[in-house]
Each structure stands twice: as C-alpha cells, then as structure tokens.
Amino acid sequence: MRVGLMAAALLIAHASAGAQGLSGVTFTKDIAPILQRSCQNCHRPNSVAPMSLMTYEEVRPFARAIRQQTALRQMPPWYIEKAIGIQAFLDDPSLSDEEIAAIAAWVDAGAPEGPATDLPPARSFPDTRSFSLTATLGPPDLVVSSPEVLVKAGVPDWWGAIGEAPSGLTEDRYIKAVEHLEVNDVPVQASSASIGGRFLFHHAAVNFVQPDGTLDGGTFQALPVHEVGRNADLFDPAAGRLIRAGALLSFANIHLHANDRDSKARLDVALWFHPRGYRPAYDVRPLTWGQNEIDLDGNTADQVVEAFYTLQQPIKLLNYEPHMHAAGVRMCLEAIWGPVRQMLNCAGYNHNWVRAYTYHPDSAPLLPAGTILRIVGYNDTTAKNPNVLDPRNWSGWGHRSVDNMLNNLAYAAFLTPEQFETEVAARREKIRRGEAEAVGCLTCGVQRPPQSAGR
Ligand code: HEC
Known part of the structure; x- marks a missing residue:
C-alpha cells in the first residue's frame, strides 16, 4: 500500500516536471552548470575519466550515455540511496531528481545547445590532475x-x-x-x-x-x-x-x-x-567492525551477510564507509537502541569505486551507549555483477578483491555523557526548527532511556 502510494507520487512528480518548465531545457542554460559542479573534476583532459565533458562539442556524442548513467545513479559515482536514511553529507556531488529529469528531458529534445550567452563562465582547474578539494x-x-x-x-x-x-x-x-x-x-x-x-x-x-x-x-x-x-x-x-x-x-x-x-x-x-x-x-578514533566468516555460493544474487557492534560509550558517528569486495552490490547500516530502530543509510556498492560518505556535522548520527550497530551486505555472484570474474565458484573471506569482505570503515567521536547530552540538545533544537534531519538522533524523540530490554 505504502509502496504503491510512493510510486504514484513519483509518477506525478515526473509527469509535472515534464509538463512544466522542462520543455525548454538547453545545454548552455541548464546542463553545463550540472556538469561543471558534478562531472568536470573527473571528465576533463588528462584527468581520471575516459572523455572530457567541458564543451558542448565534447558532451554531445555522449548525450545518451549521460542520460543512462545519471538515471541509474552510476555517475557521478556516489551510491547513497535517496529514499532512505540520512541525506546530508559533506562534499556530495550527487544529482537531485530534478537535475536527472532535466538531463533526460534535454536528451529527449535532441540535446539542443541554446544561446552562448546563457553559458556560465568555464570552471577553471588549477592543473590537469589536481586534488578535487x-x-x-x-x-x-x-x-x-x-x-x-x-x-x-x-x-x-x-x-x-x-x-x-x-x-x-x-x-x-x-x-x-x-x-x-x-x-x-x-x-x-x-x-x-x-x-x-x-x-x-x-x-x-x-x-x-x-x-x-x-x-x-x-x-x-x-x-x-x-x-x-x-x-x-x-x-x-x-x-x-x-x-x-x-x-x-x-x-x-x-x-x-x-x-x-x-x-x-x-x-x-x-x-x-x-x-x-x-x-x-572530541576524542576521535576508528570505529571499524565487520564479518570475517563469509560463505558465498556461486551464481546467486541477494546473498546477505551481517555484522554487529555494541557501543560501550556514546558516540557521534562521523562517516559511513561500506567496504566489501567484488561480489558486493549494496550495504545498509542500522542502529538499534531498546525499542528504537532506525535505518541510518543504505548505499549501493561497486568495488571499482570505493566511496566514503562523511556526514554533515548536523546530521552525523548521535548514538547512546548500548546502541547495537548492524551492517547488512548484499552480494551478487551472478554474471549480472561485472566485477565477479568467475560466477561459477564458491568464495569466502579474504584480502584479494576476488575474495569477500564486509566492513564499515567508520570513524567516531567518542563522547562523555555531558558532551552527548549537549549534542543531543542542540540537535533536538535544530530538528524543531527544521534545520536538521530527525533520523540518526536516536534519543532526540525520547526524554529518558527505555527500560532495560532484557527485563
Ligand atoms: C570521480 C570521478 C568521476 C565523476 C565525478 C564523474 N565521472 Fe563519469 N566516469 C568516470 C570514469 C573513471 C569513467 C570510466 C568508467 C568507470 O571507471 O566507471 C566514467 C564513465 C562515464 C560514462 C560512461 C562513458 C561511456 O563510454 O559510456 C558517462 C556517460 C559518464 N561517466 C558521465 C558522467 C557524468 C554526466 C557525470 C556527472 C553528473 C560524471 N560522469 C561524473 C569518472 C567520473
């Protein structure tokens, strides 16, 4: 029922996007700013990507590929799922649904260039291979x-x-x-x-x-x-x-x-x-956990592996870094505290693009002592996963990319109870003012910890 409603809402959003405004989309006015912000750091001469996307002439032959890669959210490489969990990260190049719709509408209209006067000034890059920051x-x-x-x-x-x-x-x-x-x-x-x-x-x-x-x-x-x-x-x-x-x-x-x-x-x-x-x-240290017992069949999709970690001290979780190997296609992170259970994030996984996602300071999960953190990895060993070299074989845990892993390579600020309460109070206020997302602050909605679950 709920899924049906969401799908209907999305359809309406798409239909109205097509009906309004999106008919006159041009490269110079609408598409170039998106490419400048989210693509050109890699897609320029002698950077990491195979082709440059700096000018209309360079972009035009790739219009269809761009529509496809952006619609699948394969490009830019940033795999946080938008429909669930925390959305505010630092240095996030991902496209909004509106931007993806604009690219699709532009390609469908024959990829028109538009007047040169609309073109934003070219973005300058200090040298050919430089630091993106x-x-x-x-x-x-x-x-x-x-x-x-x-x-x-x-x-x-x-x-x-x-x-x-x-x-x-x-x-x-x-x-x-x-x-x-x-x-x-x-x-x-x-x-x-x-x-x-x-x-x-x-x-x-x-x-x-x-x-x-x-x-x-x-x-x-x-x-x-x-x-x-x-x-x-x-x-x-x-x-x-x-x-x-x-x-x-x-x-x-x-x-x-x-x-x-x-x-x-x-x-x-x-x-x-x-x-x-x-x-x-804050006292910041690695907070890494995972599962070293992994047993994957060949030729099988949706193989799930889990790992748990129980917090001895309150923390502010600073980042999410799913780490799997070739068979990995998705990982989710969930926090469980007594009766409170929240999916913090799910992200696709592609072992060619190992990505780290740093939470915005106002969205970093605030987790009390006793929280159980759970990661769930989804593995696909069928030929549909191009990173799996030989879909026929069993595989287990190991260091080579063809073996398997499941880890969250995270960092956390380990807080004193006073620091934790101060952070929670500030977050509660931001949520009240609509300046922060509610998800991730497990105790923001509760005044007192729940009774021991083991009663
Ligand atoms: C972090 C670097 C990086 C960013 C950012 C990036 N790309 Fe790419 N892109 C690559 C690399 C490298 C490849 C080659 C394939 C691969 O390794 O995944 C690629 C491949 C592609 C392809 C497939 C090319 C083909 O031959 O079919 C398209 C299309 C594309 N990118 C479009 C984009 C667009 C559009 C954006 C921005 C919205 C973007 N990329 C952002 C690095 C990047």
Missing part, C-alpha cells in the same frame, strides 16, 4: 609524495611496505582534510573500461611515525585508508587529527595491483590544516 578549500597546505614504485605487467597482487617520506613539518598541526592522488604513467585511454585498470595502488594505509620509529599522534596515527576510486576526506570540524612536528609518512600497508604494461606510480598525500591554535573538541 582544491575547488572548495584552496590548494593543500602540505603535499607529501610516497617513494615511486615500478609494477611489472601482469605480476600477482602485492602487499607490503614501500618506505617513508618526511613531512618536513616543524610544528604540530591538526588536519582538517586529506586527499590521496595516485600519479602514474598509465595513459587514460588505456583503461577506459574501468577505473580499476587505471591505478596501481589498490589500497594504501599511511601512518605518521617519528624519525625514531615510534608511532605518532597517540591513539590516532593513521589516515583513512586510501582505496582505488576513493574520494577525499573532510573531517568533522570538532575532530581535527594531529600530525606532529618531524613526522614521517610511513607507507606501511600497501596493496599494488598490476595492469597489462610495466607502470610507474607514486601516491601524493595532500593535507589541509586547521589554523594554528586549533584544538579538537
């Missing part, structure tokens, strides 16, 4: 390059340490944002089929260490794990991360994956700092 934060404060690696054509996957690089820092600083960028000699056109063949670093965990080898930054030395296709990280403003004077960046845990040619690559790590004197309000 430069657009919002300006150039990074520090860029540290890893040692260069040479990966011979067709060699097996390799895991290990590739060495260290000095940060050159002469004072302690708190990090506001980080972005990893692989710089390699693989031609863009050599790999148009998938982002996976374009890059050699399939993952990289970078630690900060002191020159004497001791780990740096207390409990919190590591940056979020970089993975192929991964986007940048903006940290919660109250939760900057420390890098100490004299720190070395240790490229200690690297996964290299060969392509079909001898290739050289290095990883550039860009850091943006908080102003001097900044102090983080």
Whole structure:
C-alpha cells in the first residue's frame, strides 16, 4: 500500500516536471552548470575519466550515455540511496531528481545547445590532475609524495611496505582534510573500461611515525585508508587529527595491483590544516567492525551477510564507509537502541569505486551507549555483477578483491555523557526548527532511556 502510494507520487512528480518548465531545457542554460559542479573534476583532459565533458562539442556524442548513467545513479559515482536514511553529507556531488529529469528531458529534445550567452563562465582547474578539494578549500597546505614504485605487467597482487617520506613539518598541526592522488604513467585511454585498470595502488594505509620509529599522534596515527576510486576526506570540524612536528609518512600497508604494461606510480598525500591554535573538541578514533566468516555460493544474487557492534560509550558517528569486495552490490547500516530502530543509510556498492560518505556535522548520527550497530551486505555472484570474474565458484573471506569482505570503515567521536547530552540538545533544537534531519538522533524523540530490554 505504502509502496504503491510512493510510486504514484513519483509518477506525478515526473509527469509535472515534464509538463512544466522542462520543455525548454538547453545545454548552455541548464546542463553545463550540472556538469561543471558534478562531472568536470573527473571528465576533463588528462584527468581520471575516459572523455572530457567541458564543451558542448565534447558532451554531445555522449548525450545518451549521460542520460543512462545519471538515471541509474552510476555517475557521478556516489551510491547513497535517496529514499532512505540520512541525506546530508559533506562534499556530495550527487544529482537531485530534478537535475536527472532535466538531463533526460534535454536528451529527449535532441540535446539542443541554446544561446552562448546563457553559458556560465568555464570552471577553471588549477592543473590537469589536481586534488578535487582544491575547488572548495584552496590548494593543500602540505603535499607529501610516497617513494615511486615500478609494477611489472601482469605480476600477482602485492602487499607490503614501500618506505617513508618526511613531512618536513616543524610544528604540530591538526588536519582538517586529506586527499590521496595516485600519479602514474598509465595513459587514460588505456583503461577506459574501468577505473580499476587505471591505478596501481589498490589500497594504501599511511601512518605518521617519528624519525625514531615510534608511532605518532597517540591513539590516532593513521589516515583513512586510501582505496582505488576513493574520494577525499573532510573531517568533522570538532575532530581535527594531529600530525606532529618531524613526522614521517610511513607507507606501511600497501596493496599494488598490476595492469597489462610495466607502470610507474607514486601516491601524493595532500593535507589541509586547521589554523594554528586549533584544538579538537572530541576524542576521535576508528570505529571499524565487520564479518570475517563469509560463505558465498556461486551464481546467486541477494546473498546477505551481517555484522554487529555494541557501543560501550556514546558516540557521534562521523562517516559511513561500506567496504566489501567484488561480489558486493549494496550495504545498509542500522542502529538499534531498546525499542528504537532506525535505518541510518543504505548505499549501493561497486568495488571499482570505493566511496566514503562523511556526514554533515548536523546530521552525523548521535548514538547512546548500548546502541547495537548492524551492517547488512548484499552480494551478487551472478554474471549480472561485472566485477565477479568467475560466477561459477564458491568464495569466502579474504584480502584479494576476488575474495569477500564486509566492513564499515567508520570513524567516531567518542563522547562523555555531558558532551552527548549537549549534542543531543542542540540537535533536538535544530530538528524543531527544521534545520536538521530527525533520523540518526536516536534519543532526540525520547526524554529518558527505555527500560532495560532484557527485563
Ligand atoms: C570521480 C570521478 C568521476 C565523476 C565525478 C564523474 N565521472 Fe563519469 N566516469 C568516470 C570514469 C573513471 C569513467 C570510466 C568508467 C568507470 O571507471 O566507471 C566514467 C564513465 C562515464 C560514462 C560512461 C562513458 C561511456 O563510454 O559510456 C558517462 C556517460 C559518464 N561517466 C558521465 C558522467 C557524468 C554526466 C557525470 C556527472 C553528473 C560524471 N560522469 C561524473 C569518472 C567520473
């Protein structure tokens, strides 16, 4: 019944979008601004994507493909499901339903160009392969390059340490944002089929260490794990991360994956700092959990794997980062607290595009001690999932992409009871004023914790 009503509402929305306004859609007025905001960072000469989408002439031959890829929400690569859960994230390039409808209407009308006077000024990019966060934060404060690696054509996957690089820092600083960028000699056109063949670093965990080898930054030395296709990280403003004077960046845990040619690559790590004197309000640490017992049949869709985690302390959950492997197609995150049960988010999963979703500070889930967090992964080992190389076989847990995983690679601010109450009170007020989403604040609707569920 409910589903039927929603479908009807969507149909009405589409019909009215078609009837009003959308008939006169042109490239210069309506489409170019969308491409500038959500596509050109990748779709420009010598960036990661196979074709440039900077001008009408470049875009026109791809009009149909653009309609298809945007309608399926495959492009831009951002897979948070819009119909359920929290929607406010930082650095979100995804298109609204209206924008997707506008693209479809434009293609259906023959992809008209429109008057040149409507065209917004071209967006400028500092250089060919640059950090995407430069657009919002300006150039990074520090860029540290890893040692260069040479990966011979067709060699097996390799895991290990590739060495260290000095940060050159002469004072302690708190990090506001980080972005990893692989710089390699693989031609863009050599790999148009998938982002996976374009890059050699399939993952990289970078630690900060002191020159004497001791780990740096207390409990919190590591940056979020970089993975192929991964986007940048903006940290919660109250939760900057420390890098100490004299720190070395240790490229200690690297996964290299060969392509079909001898290739050289290095990883550039860009850091943006908080102003001097900044102090983080919260104790931020990784909150990662998952399931290492995975047993998937061949040739079967909708295979579900779950993992649970019980909070000992209240938290503000800072991000959602579904991590699965080739068979993974979707992961959901649910919070359960006594009788309160909320689906926080569901996201599609494509192992070529491992994405991290950072909650907006006003939408980050506020979860009391005792909350049970549940992740549910959906796996598809049929030939319909192009990332599965051999649909015939059983597969279990493991490190290679052809083995399976299920993790949420999250970070949380671990709060004192007082900090938690202050956050909840502020959130409640924002929800009341319509400035924040209600979902994710488990205790916002309740004045007192429920009776023990185990009564
Ligand atoms: C983060 C980088 C990135 C962003 C942002 C991005 N793309 Fe892509 N796009 C790629 C890459 C890389 C490919 C090649 C296929 C793959 O690896 O998934 C691709 C493939 C495509 C294709 C398929 C090309 C073909 O040959 O059929 C289309 C169409 C497309 N993108 C359109 C868009 C549009 C439209 C947007 C913005 C609304 C966008 N992309 C945003 C990186 C990106």
